Amino acid sequence: MNKIITIGRQFGSGGRELGKRLAELLGWAYYDNEIITQIANRTDLAESYVKQILESNPVASFPITIGQTLYTSVNSGIDQATNIYVEQSNIITEMADKSDCVIVGRCADYILRDRNPFKIFVYASMQSRVDRCRSKDEKSDVLTDRMLLNKIRKIDRQRAKYYMFYTGYKWGEMRNYDICINTTNASIKDVAKALVKMLQPEEQTK
C-alpha cells in the first residue's frame, strides 16, 4: 500500500507550504489544487465553481455518510455539493492508489482512513496567521487587519463545518491526528525535515 500524508490546517498557518516541502523532501506526489482541476474535468463544471462549492458551507448541519445513507435531498444545492464531494473522494482514492503522496485538506484523512495515512494538523496564533497572509498574498494588502482577521475566521469556520458535515468529526481535534504542529514560532523548513526524520528514521533523504 502506498504511503500517505494528509494535512489539515488552519487558514494562514503554513500547512500548504509544509505539505509542499514534505513532498519535495520525500520525493512523493503533492496534491492540492490538482484535485479541483480533476473534479472540473470529470464533472464538466468550471474550476471556479467547483472551488466555490467546496469552500462554501454545506447547508444541513448533520453528518451524512456517503453510500450508507437513505437521505435523499430535495435541495439541489446540497445534491451538487454532495456529488462534488463524492467525485473528490474518488479522485483522492485514485491518487493514493497511484503513488506515495501528500494531500492537503479536502477531508483526505477521513476519505483514506482505511489506508492508515500519517495525519498532520497545522495551526498557529492568529497574529502569525495574519502576518503570513500578508507576506504570502499581495491581495491581502487591500484588507485592514480586522478584515483579514474576519476572513481567516470565516474560512476556518467553513472548513470546520465542511469537515463535520462529511466526516462527522470535529475538525482540528487533536486526537484525530498523529501530530499537531504550531507554526507560530517554527521554521516550516525545519519542521518538514524533522517530520521526514520521524517518518523515515533509517533512510537517507534528499
Added chain:
Amino acid sequence: MNKIITIGRQFGSGGRELGKRLAELLGWAYYDNEIITQIANRTDLAESYVKQILESNPVASFPITIGQTLYTSVNSGIDQATNIYVEQSNIITEMADKSDCVIVGRCADYILRDRNPFKIFVYASMQSRVDRCRSKDEKSDVLTDRMLLNKIRKIDRQRAKYYMFYTGYKWGEMRNYDICINTTNASIKDVAKALVKMLQPEEQTK
C-alpha cells in the same frame, strides 16, 4: 537564557520516556521526580506526602494567581497545596536558571512562560495507554482492564484540574503547545530524534 523543553502528557502516553530520551540526546538536564525530592527537603514534608498533595485535586475550582491574589483561605488543605505549589514553582525556576533542561509535568510550561520554553503535549489512544501501562509497570497486572482504564481517566482528570487551578488554562489544549504528539502508532525513540532535529536543525547531536 537557558533552553527549556516542557512536556505535558496524558497518563500512559509515554511523555516521560520522551522527556528522558530528549534530555539524553540533547545532553540537557532532566527533571521529574527530582522536583518532589527537593520540595520534600525544603518543606520537611515526606516525599510520599508531597507527591500525594501534588496528585490530588485542588479543592476549589477557580484559578488563582500566586502573588497577585487577596484570596486567603481558611482551608488548611488548600493552604498546604498552595505552599507546595509555590515551593515547586521556585524549584522549577531555579532548575531552569541552572542549565538547559527538560521538565515533565508540574505546570512547568506555565511557570516558565516568560522564558519561552518549547512546549510539548503527548497523547495517545486509550487502548495504547492501557497497553503501555501493562508493559511498563508490573503493578498493573493486578488490575483488570476496566480498573486500569478508570485509573488512567482519574489521573488525567486530576492533571486537568490541577493545571486549571494553578494556571487558569485548559490542560492539553492544542493552542497552548508548540507541538502535540500522538504516540499511539509512533516509536518514541524516533519521535525524540526528530524533535532534536527540529530544535537543533544545524547542530550535530549525539
